[in-house]
Amino acid sequence: MSVDSLEWLTIAMREFAKEREWDQFHSPKNLSMALAGETGELLDCFRWLTEEASYQLDAQQAQAVKEELADVLLFTVCLADKLDINLFEAAQEKMLKNESHYPADRVKGCAKKYTEY
Numbered sequence: 001m002s003v004d005s006l007e008w009l010t011i012a013m014r015e016f017a018k019e020r021e022w023d024q025f026h027s028p029k030n031l032s033m034a035l036a037g038e039t040g041e042l043l044d045c046f047r048w049l050t051e052e053a054s055y056q057l058d059a060q061q062a063q064a065v066k067e068e069l070a071d072v073l074l075f076t077v078c079l080a081d082k083l084d085i086n087l088f089e090a091a092q093e094k095m096l097k098n099e100s101h102y103p104a105d106r107v108k109g110c111a112k113k114y115t116e117y
């Protein structure tokens with residue numbers, strides 16, 4: 001198993017929680033709330049930045065974004081594990097759905113939601 005796989009991350013997170021007896025707190029409800037919280041922390045990294053500044057993060061800002069993205073991934077992996085969801089399969093299915101909702105020839109250069117065009 002590759003250490004850069006979601007499977008490895010899933011097992012590592014199970015062990016991390018087990019060693020701390022935190023699994024008792026990891027209901028799907030709590031994990032989804034934790035995921036939303038981490039997403040909020042990611043958003044906070046960009047709060048009040050201009051569009052241009054959001055591309056030009058300094059080292060401290062870039063590190064903060066990196067850590068919050070990692071938190072989002074880790075809680076996503078935990079929640080998917082708890083609900084027995086294969087994230088690669090789910091993402092592939094969602095990409096197919098997105099391709100159906102957003103045919104390139106119809107939406108090129110348009111940022112509207114598929115229900116709006």
Ligand SMILES: [Mg+2]
Nearest residue numbers: 038041068071
């Ligand atoms: Mg965080």
